[in-house]
């Protein structure tokens with residue numbers, strides 16, 4: 001898996017399918033957002049769409 005350097009979204013792509021930024025294979029911390037409206041971590045990180053995300057991306 002790779003993580004987007006901009007929005008932290010996890011994917012298999014070299015470019016983020018959500019925002020089009022480059023992705024990195026160096027990331028740590030995994031979390032899933034099911035409902036951005038009710039997720040505290042999603043609010044904290046500014047995430048607006050459900051999906052799988054990394055906490056840190058290098």
Ligand SMILES: [Zn+2]
Pocket residue numbers: 004005006007008009016017018019020021
């Ligand atoms: Zn992205």
